[in-house]
Each structure stands twice: as structure tokens, then as C-alpha cells.
Amino acid sequence: MRYSLKRWLAATLLAGLAAPGASAAGELLRVYGEAQDNDASFSAARYTREAAVEARPQALAGLLPQLSASATQSWQRQRISGEGLADASYSSSHPYSYGLNLSQPLFDWAAFRRYAQAGDRVALAEAQFRAAEQDLMLRTAQAYFNLLAAADDLRSLQAQNNASQRQREEAQRRFEVGLAAVTDVQEAQASHDLTTAQLIASRQSLEAAKQALREITGQPVERWVALQDEIPLPTPSQDAETWVQAALQGNFDLMMADYQASIAEADIGIARAGHYPTVNLAAARSTRQVNDFNQGKADADAVSLQLSLPLFAGGGVASQLRQAQATQRQYEAQALARKRLVERNTRDAWQGVVTGAAKVKAYRQAVVSNTTALEASETGFSVGTRTTIDVLNSRQLLYSAQRDYSRSRYDYLMSYLNLKAYAGQLAAADLELIDGLLQR
Numbered sequence: 001m002r003y004s005l006k007r008w009l010a011a012t013l014l015a016g017l018a019a020p021g022a023s024a025a026g027e028l029l030r031v032y033g034e035a036q037d038n039d040a041s042f043s044a045a046r047y048t049r050e051a052a053v054e055a056r057p058q059a060l061a062g063l064l065p066q067l068s069a070s071a072t073q074s075w076q077r078q079r080i081s082g083e084g085l086a087d088a089s090y091s092s093s094h095p096y097s098y099g100l101n102l103s104q105p106l107f108d109w110a111a112f113r114r115y116a117q118a119g120d121r122v123a124l125a126e127a128q129f130r131a132a133e134q135d136l137m138l139r140t141a142q143a144y145f146n147l148l149a150a151a152d153d154l155r156s157l158q159a160q161n162n163a164s165q166r167q168r169e170e171a172q173r174r175f176e177v178g179l180a181a182v183t184d185v186q187e188a189q190a191s192h193d194l195t196t197a198q199l200i201a202s203r204q205s206l207e208a209a210k211q212a213l214r215e216i217t218g219q220p221v222e223r224w225v226a227l228q229d230e231i232p233l234p235t236p237s238q239d240a241e242t243w244v245q246a247a248l249q250g251n252f253d254l255m256m257a258d259y260q261a262s263i264a265e266a267d268i269g270i271a272r273a274g275h276y277p278t279v280n281l282a283a284a285r286s287t288r289q290v291n292d293f294n295q296g297k298a299d300a301d302a303v304s305l306q307l308s309l310p311l312f313a314g315g316g317v318a319s320q321l322r323q324a325q326a327t328q329r330q331y332e333a334q335a336l337a338r339k340r341l342v343e344r345n346t347r348d349a350w351q352g353v354v355t356g357a358a359k360v361k362a363y364r365q366a367v368v369s370n371t372t373a374l375e376a377s378e379t380g381f382s383v384g385t386r387t388t389i390d391v392l393n394s395r396q397l398l399y400s401a402q403r404d405y406s407r408s409r410y411d412y413l414m415s416y417l418n419l420k421a422y423a424g425q426l427a428a429a430d431l432e433l434i435d436g437l438l439q440r
Helices: 002-017 027-038 040-052 055-061 109-176 182-217 240-250 252-275 316-383 388-422 428-435
Strands: 066-073 076-080 089-093 096-107 278-289 297-308
Touching: 027 040, 027 109, 027 182, 027 428, 040 109, 055 109, 109 182, 109 252, 109 388, 109 428, 182 388, 240 252, 240 316, 240 388, 252 316, 316 388, 388 428
Parallel strands: none
Antiparallel strands: 066 096, 076 089, 096 278, 278 297
16 A cells, blocks of 8 residues: 555656756745644643553553561650559650561452553554644644635735726726726726725635644744645545555554553453452561560561452442443444544545546636636727626636635645545655645
């Protein structure tokens, strides 16, 4: 699958990069680098992984010897009185004791299961981090493309607004010399007013897109590099089912679901261990005072084999076992639901790449056709065979086609990135390929 991907995407895109005027600008990779350093969600995922890695040594600690030391120092005072004693007498002592205690688990089924479970917990954290890494790539690319689309819209609306201004002035001149009706002036004015309002909204959309990207990168957005007017449009050489099979094996969400189910299964064993005995080997060495006058001490060494067998815990262990079993079935159901979702999303992304390429080509042709139509309308208007409203409608259709063409390219690239992500293959190299499609 990876070789197939390079065959249908990398080779085609690299061929496009070799075209005159193309340049690997490095802008998208720069933005992604800032996102890696500053995105709060990605930082949280990194720390979550670092914390989860500690599950293994903590579980291992439950199987290793436990050594502890203890010491006691007391201060005692006695008062002795009774018949035959003229006066009460007092005595004091300062008894002490200290020792070392060593315990080694020999059989503890719960500890064994926790250690086996720790490997799945570490693997789960790694899968979560990789999923967060892919999510950051997608969010960064989407935010950057949204910024480019907003900039494209603004540029298109500015051109449309300037054209409507010229159209309004031309209609006014023709009206003043008696070559046009007042309705032409009014229609041109209405069109200009509409594009002016749309231009204001477009500026706001651009600022919102800049702020959305800043939320991810933590840096103010002061520059961006636009996409080339025409980009390579490769389509997958493998069918949708091949990509679905790749997703079922490499998708990180599915891996996470499998690890969660495995962890829940280990929890069943841990809960069931509440019915099992535990066996520990214990060793102790102690020293203590043997009389009240601090004149002697006794040393003691002891080794023992300790067996603990739970008999009744009020039904708590049985309840914990039922809870763990229900939780395990819950994760199995969630894994099945996630599998079906991944299958559907992978097919949708594959279809998005295939149809996206066709849509880009169609919108590109629509721009060419509407440009020709606008030129014909303007020529007809100059000789009196077309009206102002004809020119305004043709211009509106052209700018609409331009915006659709611009957005279709970003949708196509995002479909490609999503397809790679669902298959668990999205990497910084994919952003680098797209980066090469930016203008110099």
C-alpha cells in the first residue's frame, strides 16, 4: 500500500514540482513546526504519553521485593507506692527498637495481570499520541487551506467590487448621454452595494481564518503562500476496498479500541484475583531493649511464608468482577462501532480524492467558460445587444466559478490527507509534498 501510494501520488506531484515556476516553499512545514511546538492539544497528548509510560515500572514494582525500615524510641516513667513503703519511688526508662523488613511476593495473580496489562497501557498511549500527531497535521492543513480560501475569496470579491464600480460609472455615463435607461444605473448600483457588503464580510472571514490558525500555532499570522493555479490531480491506483483493508490494519483509532478492550479484559482477571490466595515470603531483623535500665538488647531474625486467603468480602469482589465484564463488553461494542465508522470514512475519503480530481477539472473549465461568456457580454453591452444586468450576471457567475475552483483544490488535497490518515499512513512527508505545490 505504501508503494502504491508513492506510485499514484508522489511521482505525479514530484513531476508537477519539476514544472517551471514551482517551488517547495516550506511554508506549510514551517506552520506545522510551529503547531508542534505550541498547540495545546498536541502538548497534552505528549504529556499523556509520558505519564502512561510509567505504567510499566509501576506494575513491575508490585512483583519486586519490598524493603522497609522501622525504629521506635520511647520515654517511660513509673511511680511505685504501697503499704510498707514510706514514700513513693519513681523509675524511668528509655526503651527502643529498630528493624528491617523484607517482603517478596511469590504468588499474586492481580499483580501478574497488572504487569501484563501495563504493556497494553503503554501501547494505547503510543497509539493515542500517533493519532494526535495525525490530527495535528490535518488541523494544521485545514486551517491553512481555510486561510488560503478566505484570501482567495477576498481577492475575488475585491476584483468583483472594482469591476462593479466601473460598471456603475459606465452605466451613469451612458445614462447621461441618453444611451441607457435609469434602471441600468440602479442595477449597477445595487450590484456594487452587494459586493461592497460581501467584501466587508470577506475581510472578517479572513481575520477569523488567521485567528483559527494562530490558535494552533500560537504565532501571529503575518504571511502565507498561495497554492499554484494548477496542481497535479492523481487518483488512487488501488480501489476503495484495498484502502479499507489498509485502514483496518493501520488506523490508530482502531488500534486504540483494541488496546482498550484488551485492558478491560485484563481488568476482569484483576477483579477475579480477589478470590485467589496470595503468597509472600517475609524476612525481618530487629533489635530491642530487654529491660528497664537500658542495659541489654535482644537481636531477632525471622523468615516466614505468609499465605492470605480471602473468604468473604461482603460481595464486593463479585460486584467488581461483574463490573469489569460489563466494561469489557462495552469496549468490544465500541470497537465494532469504530471499525464500521473507519470503513465508511475511508471509502468517503477515497471517493473524495477520485471525485475531487474531477470536480477540480470541471470547475477549472467553468472558469474558462465563464470568462468567455463575460467577454461576450461586455462586447454585446458595448454594441447595445446586451444589457447591464447581463454583464452583471456574467461577472457574478465568473467570480462564483473562481471561488468554487479555488475551494475544490483545497477539498481535493484534504481528501488525500484524510485518506492517508484513515489508513494510518499520514506523515510529515505528505505535508512536504503539498508544500511543494505552493507558489514561489
